[in-house]
Amino acid sequence: MIKLIHSYWAIIVLTIIVLATVNALVGYFSKKEFKDKDLRISLFALITTHIQVLIGLGYYFMSPVYQTMKANGMGYIMKDAELRKQAVEHPIMMILAVVFITIGFSKHKKKESDNDKFKTITMFYTLALIFVLAMIPWSTWLGLS
Numbered sequence: 001m002i003k004l005i006h007s008y009w010a011i012i013v014l015t016i017i018v019l020a021t022v023n024a025l026v027g028y029f030s031k032k033e034f035k036d037k038d039l040r041i042s043l044f045a046l047i048t049t050h051i052q053v054l055i056g057l058g059y060y061f062m063s064p065v066y067q068t069m070k071a072n073g074m075g076y077i078m079k080d081a082e083l084r085k086q087a088v089e090h091p092i093m094m095i096l097a098v099v100f101i102t103i104g105f106s107k108h109k110k111k112e113s114d115n116d117k118f119k120t121i122t123m124f125y126t127l128a129l130i131f132v133l134a135m136i137p138w139s140t141w142l143g144l145s
């Protein structure tokens with residue numbers, strides 16, 4: 001059940017990070033005014049990603065990979081590329097992605113000019129998007145393979 005929630009919530013997370021990043025990019029390059037809708041979309045990305053981390057953490061301790069880690073030890077996990085990805089790389093890199101979004105969101109508020117606000121969000125959200133895209137297990141997610 002929680003795996004399913006984590007899996008479907010990821011669709012919302014991915015969509016909103018892409019939208020928020022593209023929105024900031026467009027705003028930056030076309031030197032737009034930073035409006036309420038720009039704040040809302042960036043904030044929405046912040047909220048949905050934080051929720052995903054909580055769901056991910058909840059799922060982690062019930063996941064098969066965690067049970068394998070408990071039964072066989074960390075060394076066993078680290079020697080296997082696929083298990084290492086699931087147990088270590090995916091969680092850490094995703095948390096880092098959310099940290100980038102959090103930093104980007106809080107830094108943009110301190111910027112004076114609208115263009116600097118868009119620039120800050122563009123930089124941090126793009127970085128986060130790259131991490132998320134790199135760490136989604138595409139071959140298993142939603143039976144995509």
Ligand code: HEM
Nearest residue numbers: 007010013052053056057060063086091094137140141142
């Ligand atoms: C922005 C944050 C995150 C996104 C977008 C995300 C996305 C995903 C997706 C799409 C899957 C595949 C689900 C499936 O195959 O049905 C997955 C699996 C998983 N996630 Fe996350 N996740 C995030 C954060 C986290 C965090 C913080 C943790 C743990 C602390 C976590 C733990 C797991 C585990 C254990 C799996 C199953 C193993 C695997 O297939 O890699 N996730 N995640």
